[in-house]
């Protein structure tokens with residue numbers, strides 16, 4: 001089991017000035033930030049990142065949304081990081097997310113849902129490597 005997960009604060013949450021409040025919730029939940037970047041995804045990066053969804057009807061709009069403005073990408077560390085972070089962010093659709101979760105509080109819609117969280121240890125490592133070199137991790 002890996003102790004890292006990868007997250008992005010998505011363009012909706014950045015636009016709504018929620019970077020600070022979301023990072024506070026992440027730290028309060030016991031996650032340590034190992035790497036962090038304020039950046040923008042290119043169309044090619046967003047398409048590759050969400051390639052598993054390329055056949056889904058929302059893929060085009062998802063790529064458009066994820067490239068609509070800057071994001072914050074980060075590697076987070078904690079015991080049981082992937083599972084605990086998915087619990088902290090809540091369900092994909094904010095109307096189904098539990099009270100107190102990041103998506104319940106900050107998401108605008110099923111698409112504009114404030115944050116990404118890796119869904120497995122394997123993907124956490126792939127996603128972390130996608131965004132950060134060794135010298136960008138502390």
Ligand code: ATP
Pocket residue numbers: 053058062091092110111112113115116117118119
């Ligand atoms: P993420 O991978 O971003 O952490 P997730 O794992 O909860 O989210 P996925 O099923 O992987 O959900 O979907 C990836 C992203 O695609 C969602 O976070 C959301 O932004 C968008 N999405 C998912 N389902 C829909 C839908 N039915 N309509 C519009 N957008 C959707």
Ligand code: MG
Pocket residue numbers: 117119
């Ligand atoms: Mg996912």
